[in-house]
Amino acid sequence: MENWTEKNRNVIILLVGVITLIMLYGFRFIKVESDMTKWLKKDAKEVKSLNYVSSKFGGKDVALVGIESDSIFTYAGFKLLSELQDSFEAIKGVSSITSLMNILDIKGTEGSIQIDNLVDRYNLPKDALSIQKLKKYILSKDMYRGRIISEDGRVALFVIRLTKDAEKVYVGSMIKKKAKSIVSSSNIPVKLYFSGTPMVLKSINSSIMNDMIKLVPIVVLIVVFVLYAGMRNTYGVFLPLLVVITASIWSIGLMGYLHVPLSVVSNTMPVLLIAIGTAYGIHMLSTYARHIRGGLSKTKAIKVSQKEVFVPVLLAGLTTMTAFFSFLGSYIVSITHFGIFTGLGVAFAIILSIIFIPAMLYKINYKVDVENKADFRSIWYERIMEHLFEFIAKREFLSVFVAILIILLGILGFLRLKTSSNLMYYFPKSSEIRRSATFLRKNFKGDIPVYILIKGDLQNPGVLQEMIDFEKFMRTRHDIGFPNSYADLIMNLNESAFGYRAIPETKGEVQNLGFMLEGRPVLKQLVESDYKEGIISANALQSAYKPVKEYFDKRLHRSLALVYMDTIPLNSPLYDYLASQTSWRIMQDAAFRGIKLDTSKIKDILLWSLKKQYVINLKDVDELTHKIKGVFSSNDIKVSDDQIRHLLPFVIDSIDTLKLEAYIFNIIPSDIRKDDPEIVEDIKDGIISAKDAFIRDKKIDVVLHKVLSCMKADENAQHALLKDIKGDIYTFFKKNVYVPSEVVEKGSSLKIEPVYSGILPVYEELSKSIYRSQIRSMLIALFVVFILVWLDSGSIWGGLVAVFTIILVISINFGIMGLLGVNLDAGTMLVASVAIGIGVDYSIHFISHLKRRVLDGLSLEEGIRRTMIEKGHAILVNAFTVGLGFLVAVFGTLIPIRNFGWLLFLTMLTSATLSLTFLPGLILFLKGPFNKIFKAKQGGV
Amino acid sequence: MGILGKVMCILIATKAMDGNVIIKKVDSTFNAPKTKKATFCMELKDASGNIEKRKGITYEANGNRRLLKFTEPASIRKIAFLSLPNDVMYIYLPSFRKVRRIATSVKNTNFAGTDFTYDELSTMEYSKKYRAKLLSQNDSVWVLKLLPKSNSAYHHLIMHVDKKHYIPLKIEFYDKSGTLWKVLEEKNIKKIKEYYVPTLLIMKDLKKKHQTKMDIKNLELDINIPEKVFTRRYLRR
Structure with a gap:
């Protein structure tokens, strides 16, 4: 490889340049995918049923627009609502709207049935008296109050359902744009509130792009600073940075060509790659510098360094790649994508560090100071390490005790972990979108669509009664708003025609009443034209999932007689x-x-x-x-x-x-x-x-x-x-x-096939998937890392202590998350696996250095003491700098990314600290096997 | 044709055509027969191409009384509507064996799942509701723009009137934003007694992508329809 690199250095540099340009072109095809329903695999039953329901009834995605004003119940207020209704209806991708301006009003007045729109938007009431009368009527009806108008009559709601194939982000931004423009030209004071997926997606998409643009320069600056402090050399800064930036470009470009979209998690990719990947370049350059200082010629130094660095860099890289590839086959598509392309990015960074940096070294004049200014260790540092060693050596049992405590903390934290897949919680509480959503939730209970799909005879009174019962249950919940169904309409019509809020007795009677509703736009949202399928539709909070599921499983009957x-x-x-x-x-x-x-x-x-x-x-x-x-x-x-x-x-x-x-x-x-x-x-x-x-x-x-x-x-x-x-x-x-x-x-049997559908179960499945993916990827990463360390150290005990150390790191991570109430989400679930992949490197360094020292003839205790003094500094500095790179993510807009940033920073520090405290303690505690192994090796040597 | 009709014809022939005069003539032509009796076959086609067929019978008298009964399919058989003067409207619900009055405000809403409003199915009153302007004409057709005189769901209508028989061959209904919403086509014009009447009406709702085809059969005009037909009692028969 060394000779090949020397011979082809020009080709290598040219090739890297050309590939980089080609990959940069791939950026053109990059798309952002923040729609969490697409995070699950397409064949997931929750996704399939949601797609089915939305193809039949529309409404996979719902946008909510709240209009707050003291003047809702005035002519000007109605006029404003009517204008908003007109303009929302004209937006391409809007399937249906429910609002004061088009909701059906079914009532029996003076012996006659009246099925009409609640407000005649083509003939709005003008005089104050009739408007007040209407207000009183609207606020007295459960059908409207708390559903499309707040209890106090100050907030009117537009529930806007999107068509199945709507461009959600476009519809979301058009709704916002039109609402703002109409409200600004209105002469009444109005506050606007937006919520629902289309509105959130728009904000998340812009956050993903903005975060990329904002975070990359910060992490680059930090890396430049750290590199310069370490290398004191312009090329020393430039080359590792060039490597990681190139690796990031290749990864992202490849995503573009393969039509893999960027997501909430993948926008951390460049930050991660830049923070992690520079280490390989630094390793190459510092080895080269050491050999130059050792008196080797430039060509010889390059070749020797390339050979020397190959295995350790590859090993460090492999463990890191393991972390990312452990997400492969995750239950969440975007996490798998993130794993694949970040892992590939790491691979690119390794290849470039091992081949491209040497090729560049042949071409440039890389000056090496004879004295290694960066490699200093202060006396006080050595003293600290000495004391630390003494402390550990005298208390062998302490490490075991601490380990048990930490693991208990970890288990406790893990049990307390809450998963979150609701996009709304990805925004800080102070953000406009979150405040808006909170306000609407307060007034209208929920904003996550939930549908109970009923397959059966929707004209049969038994089926309709089951639906009414489900809605009766839903209405009692504080976290479910606006339950609505065909059964509801039939019941209201029966009340207006015959005085009882009940489902009529016979199918013929249902058919008669249903005939009066035919052609009403609302029917299309609730029932199929052949009356063989219909839905109960509601807006809920995440907390409603379980109670609804319980009712669905236990109280909703599947067979009636x-x-x-x-x-x-x-x-x-x-x-x-x-x-x-x-x-x-x-x-x-x-x-x-x-x-x-x-x-x-x-x-x-x-x-x-x-x-x-x-x-x-x-x-x-x-x-x-x-x-x-x-x-x-x-x-x-x-x-x-x-x-x-x-x-x-x-x-x-x-x-x-x-x-x-x-x-x-x-x-x-x-x-x-x-x-x-x-x-x-x-x-x-x-x-x-x-x-x-x-x-x-x-x-x-x-x-x-x-x-x-x-x-x-x-x-x-x-x-x-x-x-x-x-x-x-x-x-x-x-x-x-x-x-x-x-x-x-006995009795004839009537079958009902219900399906629990909507965004609510999708979110729940996502939460479960996050949980499952977390455990799965963590176990994979631990296992692979164990094998790698075993192979490297030549001992199963080496693998075991490294893995045990990293288990403690993860335990601390979960402990802190659980105790501080940090949600396990798409961002924070990455922490544990990344921590395994990167954090284990410190244990590897420690064990391999210890091995070297023991092989040199030192006793195990002395070997540990020397390793702590000689390697501790490098481990701590590396952990701090890499961690600092991750910490940049706290400047991100979205909460999972922020949490990801500081948790990973903390994890880096804990894994470095534990590999200098717990790890030596554990080796000293175990002593026997290590003495035996190292001595056997000594004998072998 | 009565004296008034003749006078109208002379007026039309001599005077440059005024849109309002044309729609008055359109209205009077439509409303000219004193009574009408017909069977109909409705075909409702939704956006997915599903077709639903309905059959029934209608009776009309003096342009202000109308009885409509469905005969097919079984799920709606015997459901019947009765419209009387002064916006009085009843529906018979056979499964309940009860007659219920329907509030008048439904006039502008679609009739039982069709694309016609209750109003559009009953008497023709374009001249009452719209001001008409002649946009263009050729040898056989006048093209009029109709603007509503008062509040309406439509911004305007474009009506193509057959010069020979004063029948609106095509009416385009535009929504408040000026977008084409519905299109009505009147076809198969037949001569029954001295009247020319379209017997196939096709109303398309472009927003809902829904269409209603109304095929009028066995049309009898100016026949004797007893008063009892337009009673609630008869609704049940």
């Missing part, structure tokens, strides 16, 4: 099940409003009501008359109250069909009867079902009254709560009921 309650005897345990279900629902409705109820008490009331018959009394006559009159009037037949009262005796106690029919026949004009021969039959049926409904309503009122008596006066006055509970009781009295198949022995 239809039961006709008329055929079930009252002593059946089925009623007990239904009463439990209903009391659970009532409890959820109350809990949503902060009210606690005694479920068993509610259940008792429900079971009691089954045995109670409602008897129509005198007070009911007027009401029943009115109901029956409604049957006639809905057939455009006018009858008087008196005529109805005369009819009541055939209805009240029991139905006397014959007399009833005869009476109806008499009061319907003959022309109508002639025209419509079925009218009498129709009216009779109508009256019978009106009476049944009347009795059911009365029973519901009785139960409702009893349930409300379990609450305090101010609690049961809540109008929305009453409606919810009334709906629950109505559901309890249904005649056609769907129950879980396991509750009944």
Whole structure:
């Protein structure tokens, strides 16, 4: 190799230059990928289901825009919201928007159903009175309050879903740009808040690029300073720096050509390579300088140095590469990419240090001072090391004791570790994006989309009831906002048409109500056009993952059976099940409003009501008359109250069909009867079902009254709560009921296939992957490093003590992380493996120097003493300088990168310190095997 | 054609064509038959190309009463709508066996999943709602720009009117930002009695990438439709 380098020095320099230019061109193809959903492998089930849901319903990514103003409920406020709605809708990549300006309002007013937009944006209300009336209405509805308008009515929210293939960063920046421009031209004071992935990605992308641009010069400056302090030579600074910069260019350029995007972690690559890689160049140059000082000629010195340096540099490089390649096959794609290309960067730095630097040395005039000014060791340093040795030598057990303590600290810390994959936590608390997100979370609970995909018959009341139950549970959570589904719409419509906040009894009824919603844009976001799939959509915080998963696994039923309650005897345990279900629902409705109820008490009331018959009394006559009159009037037949009262005796106690029919026949004009021969039959049926409904309503009122008596006066006055509970009781009295198949022995089975999807499970999977990747890469790195040290030291004990030392380093790292509450994330998970790869070098240095000293004839104790004095300085200086390079990352924008920086700095210091304290202590403690090995070698020599 | 129609024709023939006069004539041509009875076949096509077919029957009288009943598919069979003067509208929900009134504000929203609004399906009142300006013309067609007189979901409309029969062959609806939103095409013009009527209406919503094709069959005009047809009682039949 030495002769080859000499012969081809020009070709080598030219080749390096050409490759560097080609790789620089590769920068053109570099893209930034900060989308964490793409960090997981494409075939990960969370990613697949998210892609599936978003292809069907849109909304893989959701941007949130909050508008804070005291003037939301004014004409100017509405106008502003309407303009924002128009301009957001026009952005390419926006799939749908939910806001005050387009949300559906379903209500029953004066006997008619009204399905309309909450606010008519083409005809905005102008007068203050009607706006205030609207405000009161909006803030009274759970459907809007805390969902798209804050509790106090001061913050209006736009929930903007993106299309599956939208350019997220573009959409995010367009939303921001348009919102700012519209708000600036508005004449009311407004504050804007942005959150959600598209907005975060934009900030992260710019942080990644800005950090690269900002951090690289700082680390270069530090390296220049350190190199100059060490080498006192311009070329001594230039050559190692040239090597690491070239290696970084090759690595990043290669990423460009291979279309591997930069990510949050890979932007630390140049910083890492510059901090780590200079050591190889320094090694080459200092060896060369030593030989020149030793009196060798330039050519001879280059060749000897190249030969001498090859193995140690390769070994140091191999351990470092091991650290990075241990991320290979990580559960997180971008971490694998980071591992591969940083590892390659290290390999490039080694090759360039061993081949390119010698080639350059032939060409340049590298001046070497005869005296080695840099290589000085002060007396006080030697004294410290002497004392340290004495201390360690006298307390052999101490190292074991300390080791146990540290490992305990490490385990404790590791157990306390929290993983974080929410992009929002990557920003400092003081950053605009984080403050914005916190504000929106405070007002609207959550900002991470979560979807429960339901595959089944979405027109079946049983399936819809399961969805409603899930939403009832979600509403009680402080960390889930805006649960919404097709079932919700059907329930609202049923309430507006028939007075009960409940799912209707039959599929036909659901179909009838659903028909009225057809063509509404909101449907596309919630249900497939063939009604075979639909979603419950909500926005949550990370903390909601587990409770939702628990409900999903344990309470969401997969198989339902239809039961006709008329055929079930009252002593059946089925009623007990239904009463439990209903009391659970009532409890959820109350809990949503902060009210606690005694479920068993509610259940008792429900079971009691089954045995109670409602008897129509005198007070009911007027009401029943009115109901029956409604049957006639809905057939455009006018009858008087008196005529109805005369009819009541055939209805009240029991139905006397014959007399009833005869009476109806008499009061319907003959022309109508002639025209419509079925009218009498129709009216009779109508009256019978009106009476049944009347009795059911009365029973519901009785139960409702009893349930409300379990609450305090101010609690049961809540109008929305009453409606919810009334709906629950109505559901309890249904005649056609769907129950879980396991509750009944027979019955047709209705299948539901649910999928827990959305960004929330993706984040959770990412967190788990970070955890798993951490353990996996750490074990790989430890194992490979162990083998390398074993081979190098020629002893398994050498490998073991080096690995044990590094385990302590990692334990301290996790201990500190756990105790200080530093999250395990994409940045901090790199620390342990990098620490293994680089930190082990100090143990290697120590052991190989010790070996040399013992082979020279020193005793093990003396060898250790000499090694501490002779190598300690170099180890500490190296650790400090490399660590300083890493510390630069604390100037980064993103928190994981900052944490990565200081943790790695600390790790470098601890690994150097431990290899000078714990390692000699452990060798002294073990003594036997080392004495035996080194003596055997001595004998061999 | 009544006296008024004749006068209108003379006016149109003699005077340089004014956009507002043309749309008045368009409206009156559409609303000329006293009653209409027809069956229809609707074809709704969504962005993914899924097609849903619906069939039904309609009755209209005096331009202000309308009954529409669906006959197919089974999931919507017997659902019926009744529109009466003064914005009174009812829906019959067969599974509940109940009639419910629908609030008037739905007039400008899409009718049951189609791309037509309730309004666009009922009487034609362009002259009431829009001011028209003649943009251009050739031998067979006038091209008009219609600007809304009051609040509207549209910024403007471009209407291509057939000079011979006063039928809007094509109407383009532009949204508030001036982007083309919906396109209505009226085709298969047939002569029934003395009237010329389009029997195929195609409405495309370019934003939603959704299309509604309405094929009108068995159209009968100026026939006797009894008053009872436009009652809630009849909705249930």
